[in-house]
Amino acid sequence: MLKPKARYNVAVVGATGAVGQEMREVLEERDFPVDRFLPLASERSEGKTVPFRDREVPVERLTEDAFTGIDIALFSAGAERSRHFAPHAVVAGAVVIDNSSAFRMEPKVPLVVPEVNPHALDGHKGIIANPNCSTIQMVLALKPLHDAARIRRLVVSTYQSVSGTGQEAIEELFEQSGEVLNLRQVKPRVYPHQIAFNCLPHIDDFDEDAYTKEEWKLVRETQKILEDPGIRVTATTVRVPVFRCHSESVNVEFERAMEPNEARALMSAMPGVVVLDDPGRNLYPLAIDAAGTDAVYVGRVRADHTVEHGLNLWIVSDNLRKGAALNTVQIAERLIAEAG
Ligand SMILES: NC(=O)c1ccc[n+]([C@@H]2O[C@H](COP(=O)([O-])OP(=O)(O)OC[C@H]3O[C@@H](n4cnc5c(N)ncnc54)[C@H](OP(=O)(O)O)[C@@H]3O)[C@@H](O)[C@H]2O)c1
Numbered sequence: 001m002l003k004p005k006a007r008y009n010v011a012v013v014g015a016t017g018a019v020g021q022e023m024r025e026v027l028e029e030r031d032f033p034v035d036r037f038l039p040l041a042s043e044r045s046e047g048k049t050v051p052f053r054d055r056e057v058p059v060e061r062l063t064e065d066a067f068t069g070i071d072i073a074l075f076s077a078g079a080e081r082s083r084h085f086a087p088h089a090v091v092a093g094a095v096v097i098d099n100s101s102a103f104r105m106e107p108k109v110p111l112v113v114p115e116v117n118p119h120a121l122d123g124h125k126g127i128i129a130n131p132n133c134s135t136i137q138m139v140l141a142l143k144p145l146h147d148a149a150r151i152r153r154l155v156v157s158t159y160q161s162v163s164g165t166g167q168e169a170i171e172e173l174f175e176q177s178g179e180v181l182n183l184r185q186v187k188p189r190v191y192p193h194q195i196a197f198n199c200l201p202h203i204d205d206f207d208e209d210a211y212t213k214e215e216w217k218l219v220r221e222t223q224k225i226l227e228d229p230g231i232r233v234t235a236t237t238v239r240v241p242v243f244r245c246h247s248e249s250v251n252v253e254f255e256r257a258m259e260p261n262e263a264r265a266l267m268s269a270m271p272g273v274v275v276l277d278d279p280g281r282n283l284y285p286l287a288i289d290a291a292g293t294d295a296v297y298v299g300r301v302r303a304d305h306t307v308e309h310g311l312n313l314w315i316v317s318d319n320l321r322k323g324a325a326l327n328t329v330q331i332a333e334r335l336i337a338e339a340g
Contacts, residue, residue, distance in 0.1 A: 001126075002071060002095050002339040007035035010332075011070045011094070013062055013085065014077030015039030015050050018167045019099055022325035023074050024052055030329060033336065040066055041077070067092035072335070074328050075099060090126035095335060097128045097328050101213075104129040104221060111224050114330045115271045116143045120225075121334060128331055133323025134158050134214065134237065134246050135221040137296045140322070141273055141315050142252065144266040146226055149309065150255035156218055156235040159247040160203060161287065164319045165190060165239070173241055196241050203237040212237055245287035246323060247316045254309040260301045263311055267298050272322065277301050285316035294321055 002008075010027065014020040016039070027034060037052045040062040049056035060066060062081065067073060067089040075082045075089075076099035086096045086103070103109040110120040111129045113136050121128065131139070142151060162169040169190045176196035179186050186194045193200055203214035218235040240247075252258075268275045276285050277299040285297030296317040304310030317323060 002335050004336075004340040005033075005035075005071065007033045008071040008336065009036040009038065009069055010034050011038040011040055011067060011073040011089070013040045013073060013075040013081065014099075015059060016041045016045045016048065016167075017076060018163050018170065018320060019076035019324040021050070022320040023076065023328060024050060026321070026325045026329045028053060030333070032329060032332065036069070038066070038070060064088040065092075067094050070094040072097070072332050074332070076324065076328075086127055095124075095126055095128070097130060097331050099130045099324055099328060101132065101217065102129075103127050104131065104217075105224065111221060112331050113139055113225055113327060114334050115140060117225055117227065118334055121331070121338070128335075130324065130328045130331065131221045131225060132214070132217040133164055133317075133319035134160060134248065135218055135225070136323050136327055137246065137315050137317035137319075138218070138248055138250060139222055139225045140270065140296045140317075141267055141298045141313065142222075142250075143226065144270045144273075145252065145254070145258060145263055145311075146228070146231075148256075148262070148266055149258040151226075151228075151231050151252055152255055153232040153253040154222070154234070155251040156233065157249045158203075158214075158218075158235070158237045159199075159240045159242070159249075159287075160214075160237060161242040161244050161246055161319060162195060162239065163244050164203075164246060164323075169195070170243060173243060177241070191239065195239060198241060200239040201236060203239055211235075242287050244291040244318055244320060245316055246319045247285070247287055247314065250313045250315055251304060252311045252313065253304075253307050254311070257309050258311055260303055260311065263313075264301050267301075272296055273298060275299065275301070284314060287316055290316045290318050292321070293318060294326055296322055 079100040079102040082102040215235040284299035300314035
């Protein structure tokens, strides 16, 4: 449990990565009450520094005893590191907020989007899970609709940016785009196929029934966060050559009537959601506009006439902000508000 303090010692595990860098920026921008800032990464980053509040802070190596004196540890260095090191951070007295998939589906670990299910934080045991980026933006938009008309079924197709894979994938898209435009041969490293000027219907590993783990995250995390295992979800997750922001086409079937105008009004009133929906003016959410911003944007709200109570939505958000770093810091803000 977090003890009330004026300022907190905060570790960022994976501080040199795509999400870790964004976490540092979000902590600064939101003026999070940081006393000591401890950036942790692998031995590859030893000797590097990262900027934090007009200072260059040396990156330290992630070890089991790195967490002495740390109050809050924000993890984003992959599931393997979280599984091994998060329990050590908790024993050292820190509260862990974990961005990886390591603990999300453990029944006693809260999986939290603060605007949607903040009550799940009550009675946590030291580890709190941040949901997957594609789940966060979807449940934020859907929560007020579910409360009003009960969602029965979701059919989701995602268009996910390369920053969702991490720093190396961002570099790969830059390099490959140059190679293709200069008529040079492309050699994929991060993805199994060329990502520049291409779409890959493959995010994370395939399981035995031909779905990917990313697709299952959308199913199971949605049910856990909305606290409704009866919501049926089917998903196809696609990596697209976009640097930042995930876009999602979401078909929703409700138990009760939900007209597009009512849905727009409900989503507009939801904290963190912005409705951009004026097709006559070519106004709908776009990845390039959402990049670097905090909101979840929804547009193309329209009735699905093939079912009794259906809607189609287009949902866009920055996967590194609300999909990762911002949501994590918002969870930490809730914890300190409750502690104080
Ligand atoms: N990208 C997203 O949109 C997103 C969204 C939600 C959740 N996540 C999750 O966040 C985590 C990080 O993602 P990312 O996109 O930031 O990846 P990334 O850009 O590849 O960064 C990985 C970070 O982890 C560190 N790391 C790797 N191996 C390590 C080790 N053995 N010991 C200590 N540190 C190690 C790296 O340090 P070095 O620089 O020293 O190698 C780097 O700081 C993943 O679990 C991912 O699933 C990502």
